Amino acid sequence: MSAPALARVAAHRALLEAARRGGYVRDLLTASESPHALDARDRGLAMRLALGVTATSGCLDEALDAFLAKPNKVSPRVRCALRIAAFELLYGGTAPEVAVSQGVELVRASARGAAGLANAVLRRVSEARDAYLSAEDVAPAGRAAVAEARRAGLPVWLAAEIRSSCGDAARPLFGSQLGVAPLAVHVNPRAEGSVDAASVGGSPSALPGCIQGADGPRLVASGLFERGDAAASDLRAQLVATAATRPGTCLEIGAGRGTKTYVMAAQGRRAGYAREHTALDLHERKCALNRGRLEAAGLIDGVRLVTGDARDLDGALAGADAPPRLFDTVLVDAPCSGTGTMRRHPEIPWRLDHADARTGLPGLQLAMLEQAAAHVAPGGELFYATCSVLSAENRAVVEAFLSGERGAGFSPVPVSRSGIFSLPTFAPAAELLRACEDGDGMFQSVPAPGCYDGHFCARLRRNA
Incomplete structure (x- = not known):
């Protein structure tokens, strides 16, 4: 008999707490004290197990339940321990004898009397692995x-x-899907003289301001985020934000915590654009976080933060501090399934509702796009973006918009030909967009091993 490894205990604790709170296991494991008592290797294992179990939980339960006489009678603590062992057996590449032994000890620590059950069930899961997959x-x-x-x-x-x-x-x-997504950051223009790719373990990108392949622990230790000198952002998300960076007035809908606001403000400065940016989000707390980061970064000038419902833009903007009613650029960063970012957000697959993905979210997205269209100035541009790979949320929403009354005055134009890419320093980045554009110039990237996330963007020009 041996005690369960500390990494597995830490993963077990974080998974139970995430289930209790309805929170995100990555945040809980990162914020908890226990991982800091582990060495780097064990911290990595704890994170891998917690994220992997979250990402595959439905499959793990299916495999386990085939060998449990009374699946509904298994306590949450025991089930969580069984899931960790089942993940190691089915997906983790752990030696079966180790996964079973450690799983039994983890169950024993939660419910001593269930150790025999765990041993029998996990051995059968191990034997049935290939047949199940x-x-x-x-x-x-x-x-x-x-x-x-x-x-x-x-x-x-x-x-x-x-x-x-x-x-x-x-x-x-x-x-x-079960791999690690590469990390990219966007550097504040004020810090470009002191922050380079080598300092964060990454490499330069064709996109100005972007460092790709950065090292996470080195970034956290650097203090760049706290000083506002950089923001973590997927490379392809940065491309979308850059494409939507244009001179004049801009309305960003669904700004959230402000990652795209940050990138657009930084790129506007690099391009020498005179800009007025209104960033709108439904949640006051997110607007406050956006403001705090922009202030720390020295990028707040010309940015107005507005709390309001994107389905009632007239009402939201009426309560703001005298923003324009028509904008040269409107970016709709729509709430979506997030299926392009599942490696970073493992809760998505098993929390996402089928009806929401097929009809609920597309209906909301279309309503937001139609509202946004009424606030695009003649000759202005409307950008529609998601971090989804599902066509129901992407091309289908744009096509429904263009075929309706609100979209009649708009025409699709290639994202890669947005004006900022005509500038010499930005021109090389356009190729990164063109590699994922369709015949109408709509951008759709898809995750792959070693590649960045799945993002969609359509650029629509309003007739003058």
């Missing part, structure tokens, strides 16, 4: 689709939606 229990007609979903740790319906939306690009997405 190959979906041998499913009729031949549906076996391939179920096996694809199980190997990626996804709900079958979500894997099918991704396959339908992404075509051949779905395979590398599924292959990267």
Whole structure:
């Protein structure tokens, strides 16, 4: 008999707390005191187990429940311990004898009398691993689709939606689903003389201000975020924000904590643009966080923060400090499924509701886009962006908008030809967008091993 490894205990504790609070396991594990008592290797294992179990929880339960006589009678603490061991057996590459032994000890620490049950169930999960992942229990007609979903740790319906939306690009997405997404940051123009790629363990990008492949621990230790000298942002999200950076007035809808606000303010300065930026979000707390970061970064000049509902822009803007009613640029950063960012947010696959992804979110997105269109000045541009890979939220929403009354005066134009990319320093970045554009110039990236996240952006010009 041996005690469970500290990394597994830390992962178990964080997973239980996330379930209790309905929170995010990464945040809880990072903020908790216990990981700091571990060495770097164990901290990494604890994070990998916690994130992996979260990302594949439905598949883990399915595999476990096949060998539990009374699945509904298993306590949350015991189930959580069983999930950790099952993840190691199915997806983690841990030696079966280690995964089973450690799983039994983790269960024993939660409920001593359940150790025998855990031993029997985990051994059977180990023996059935290949058959489960190959979906041998499913009729031949549906076996391939179920096996694809199980190997990626996804709900079958979500894997099918991704396959339908992404075509051949779905395979590398599924292959990267349980991997680590690369880290990129955007550097404040004021800090470019003191912050370079080597200092954060990364490499320069074709996009001005962007450092790609940065080292997370080195970034955290650097203090760059606290000083406002950099903001963490996926490379492809930075491309979208840069494309929407234009001279004149801008309305950013769905600004959240302000990562795109930060990037747009920084890129506007690099481009020498005179800009007035109104950043709107539904939540006052997020607006306050946006303001605080911009102030720390020295990027607040010309930026107005507004709290309000994007489905009632007239009402939201009427309560603000005399913003314009028509804008040269409107960016709708729409609430979405987040399916392009599942590696960073492992809660998404098993919390996402099928009806929301198919109809609920697209309905909200279309309503926001139609509201936004009424605030684009003649000759101005409307950008619609999500971090989803589902066509129902992306191209289908844009097509529904363009075919309706509110979209009749708009025409799609390539994102890569946005005006900022005509500037010599920004021109090389346009190729990064063109690599993922369709025939109408709409940008859609898809995650893959070693690649950045899935983002969508359509650029629509209003007729003068």
